[in-house]
Amino acid sequence: MASGVRARHSRPVSTGQSHYFDERPPAGGGPEKVRRVELQGREVEVRTAAGVFSGDRLDPGTAVLLRHAGPLPDEGDLLDLGCGWGPITLAMAAASPRATVWAVDVNARARELTAANARDNGLTNVRVRAPDELDAGATFTAVWSNPPIRIGKDALHALLLAWLPRLAPGGHAELVVQRNLGADSLHRWLEETLTEDLHVSRSASSKGYRVLAVDRDPVDPDPVDPDPVDPADRRA
Ligand SMILES: C[S@@+](CC[C@H](N)C(=O)[O-])C[C@H]1O[C@@H](n2cnc3c(N)ncnc32)[C@H](O)[C@@H]1O
Numbered sequence: 001m002a003s004g005v006r007a008r009h010s011r012p013v014s015t016g017q018s019h020y021f022d023e024r025p026p027a028g029g030g031p032e033k034v035r036r037v038e039l040q041g042r043e044v045e046v047r048t049a050a051g052v053f054s055g056d057r058l059d060p061g062t063a064v065l066l067r068h069a070g071p072l073p074d075e076g077d078l079l080d081l082g083c084g085w086g087p088i089t090l091a092m093a094a095a096s097p098r099a100t101v102w103a104v105d106v107n108a109r110a111r112e113l114t115a116a117n118a119r120d121n122g123l124t125n126v127r128v129r130a131p132d133e134l135d136a137g138a139t140f141t142a143v144w145s146n147p148p149i150r151i152g153k154d155a156l157h158a159l160l161l162a163w164l165p166r167l168a169p170g171g172h173a174e175l176v177v178q179r180n181l182g183a184d185s186l187h188r189w190l191e192e193t194l195t196e197d198l199h200v201s202r203s204a205s206s207k208g209y210r211v212l213a214v215d216r217d218p219v220d221p222d223p224v225d226p227d228p229v230d231p232a233d234r235r236a
Helices: 060-068 087-095 108-120 153-166 183-193 231-235
Strands: 019-024 032-039 042-049 077-081 100-104 126-129 140-145 167-178 198-206 209-216
Touching (some): 077 153, 087 108, 087 140, 100 108, 167 183, 183 198
Parallel strands (some): 100 126, 140 167
Antiparallel strands (some): 019 032, 032 042, 167 209
């Protein structure tokens, strides 16, 4: 079982105003559109498409997350779980240019768009992958996500229990969830389910969305010896 999950669970369990600019020929699905969006104060031009989550604008929940998320580590591996066309990935990559941002999505078109958007915006620190392409042992110093609530409770729980335990010691996750779609019950479930070194809190509440934070304890640099017997005495 992955660490980070309590033993009783055996199952693996800007205001965002976007503007329509252009329409490109269909490529691997619905028509691609180019839009200008604001991500954490930066205006960027991005490609989106029908058939990908919030293909016509920056999702208001994502806007809440980007407005309220705390600072990112300068370095290390960061994760955007469920990247869609990439707004969270792009914001993370721009905010932490020396870190590597892993953008993960099951949807191949979403991955194509995120990769194109990173490339078009000169963000060379983005790596886009399908979920099973990441090393199972990979850990992340930060995770930001607008998770796919609509896949259903069991699938969502399984997804979060597969990825949140991959927070590195001292790592920090932020998840945005609509209050009407069960943010508070998800909060309680995470508290009950994650191991005691993973602490769940509500870091923000805005416009009908909650931002849930998960923090993993840092490694204790000077742990208390549970058996403080001098090795010399033990030998005697
Ligand atoms: C709510 S959308 C968020 C998209 C994007 N991050 C945004 O903020 O606009 C959730 C994303 O999770 C993806 N997704 C669904 N199931 C997934 C899974 N098992 N693993 C990874 N991504 C998944 C969906 O394809 C979708 O793009």
